[in-house]
Amino acid sequence: xxxxxxxxxxxxxxxxxxxxxxxxxxxxxxxxxxxxxxxxxxxxxxxxxxxxxxxxxxxxxxxxxxxxxxxxxxxxxxxxxxxxxxxxxxxxxxxxxxxxxxxxxxxxxxxxxxxxxxxxxxxxxxxxxxxxxxxxxxxxxxxxxxxxxxxxxxxxxxxxxxxxxxxxxxxxxxxxxxxxxxxxxx
Amino acid sequence: xxxxxxxxxxxxxxxxxxxxxxxxxxxxxxxxxxxxxxxxxxxxxxxxxxxxxxxxxxxxxxxxxxxxxxxxxxxxxxxxxxxxxxxxxxxxxxxxxxxxxxxxxxxxxxxxxxxxxxxxxxxxxxxxxxxxxxxxxxxxxxxxxxxxxxxxxxxxxxxxxxxxxxxxxxxxxxxxxxxxxxxxxxxxxxxxx
Numbered sequence: 001x002x003x004x005x006x007x008x009x010x011x012x013x014x015x016x017x018x019x020x021x022x023x024x025x026x027x028x029x030x031x032x033x034x035x036x037x038x039x040x041x042x043x044x045x046x047x048x049x050x051x052x053x054x055x056x057x058x059x060x061x062x063x064x065x066x067x068x069x070x071x072x073x074x075x076x077x078x079x080x081x082x083x084x085x086x087x088x089x090x091x092x093x094x095x096x097x098x099x100x101x102x103x104x105x106x107x108x109x110x111x112x113x114x115x116x117x118x119x120x121x122x123x124x125x126x127x128x129x130x131x132x133x134x135x136x137x138x139x140x141x142x143x144x145x146x147x148x149x150x151x152x153x154x155x156x157x158x159x160x161x162x163x164x165x166x167x168x169x170x171x172x173x174x175x176x177x178x179x180x181x182x183x184x185x186x
Numbered sequence: 187x188x189x190x191x192x193x194x195x196x197x198x199x200x201x202x203x204x205x206x207x208x209x210x211x212x213x214x215x216x217x218x219x220x221x222x223x224x225x226x227x228x229x230x231x232x233x234x235x236x237x238x239x240x241x242x243x244x245x246x247x248x249x250x251x252x253x254x255x256x257x258x259x260x261x262x263x264x265x266x267x268x269x270x271x272x273x274x275x276x277x278x279x280x281x282x283x284x285x286x287x288x289x290x291x292x293x294x295x296x297x298x299x300x301x302x303x304x305x306x307x308x309x310x311x312x313x314x315x316x317x318x319x320x321x322x323x324x325x326x327x328x329x330x331x332x333x334x335x336x337x338x339x340x341x342x343x344x345x346x347x348x349x350x351x352x353x354x355x356x357x358x359x360x361x362x363x364x365x366x367x368x369x370x371x372x373x374x375x376x377x378x379x
């Protein structure tokens with residue numbers, strides 16, 4: 001189900017850039033945020049309180065679990081219900097970082113996630129890429145959201161099957177860097 | 187499905203009469219910034235006071251307020267109604283409720299907050315109204331800290347999340363009928379564009 005934007009609406013979107021050494025392999029491909037990502041945001045807006053069933057006074061979420069993975073699939077497009085990569089390459093980034101929220105204007109904010117794999121860690125063809133987040137999961141509630149476990153789940157995906165980029169095979173002699181920008185703007 | 191549409195829709199009734207319906211709201215900085223700041227959170231820390239294992243989210247201490255101003259349009263940096271009815275930030279609704287709509291099957295997630303003022307509890311001509319939710323504006327810190335009190339949830343601050351006004355062309359000013367209940371449904375949606 002889709003709707004057209006109106007002037008008063010706010011857009012939440014994401015763009016992905018892939019670099020190998022100094023070469024740009026994917027340049028600002030638009031991402032596809034999935035149901036798990038939207039549900040996470042609505043739980044935060046709708047909920048009144050967050051109970052931590054793990055008996056701690058620190059409530060980890062969202063960026064704490066942010067990470068990325070590549071995958072090899074080139075035939076399955078992203079749907080709202082997609083929950084993971086189709087053929088995930090399990091190698092985690094050598095370095096995973098994110099920036100603070102950057103207020104680019106009074107009506108635009110950006111967070112940048114950066115993942116880097118050391119040379120030779122990913123050598124097979126890449127046809128899909130995912131951003132995972134410490135999403136709140138389960139149906140959105142208006143009262144008490146109870147955390148019983150923590151994990152990262154899919155927030156957004158880009159793929160060859162969606163026409164977002166052309167499949168590539170990383171050069172084993174160079175590092176692979178993926179920059180994922182999530183922007184909120186009016 | 188590349189972008190997500192984040193919008194707010196407002197309907198106002200007096201008794202059973204619809205004063206206006208489905209007017210689009212204007213998010214303020216609090217309303218917009220809360221989304222990226224939430225994604226950027228590493229943790230929420232209940233820090234201080236007697237230990238409790240819960241803390242507040244956006245709808246903790248939420249409210250709505252109405253005002254009389256008809257000439258000042260909404261700007262992102264606005265943090266309060268221009269001329270609230272009642273003592274600042276305004277007279278809170280007599281009754282409040284909310285419902286949440288899971289968008290898993292439809293692609294539209296929504297929360298509808300409803301404020302009802304009982305007959306005669308507010309008087310005047312309405313030219314502006316606002317939804318107050320707890321907001322997140324921690325852009326640089328790792329976490330969102332609540333630093334005092336025995337119950338973390340009561341320390342969350344609500345701020346003006348979005349506004350609707352005559353000056354923005356959202357609706358026409360109307361006088362409150364003090365013989366009827368005034369109700370506002372504020373529907374914030376996340377949907378695929």
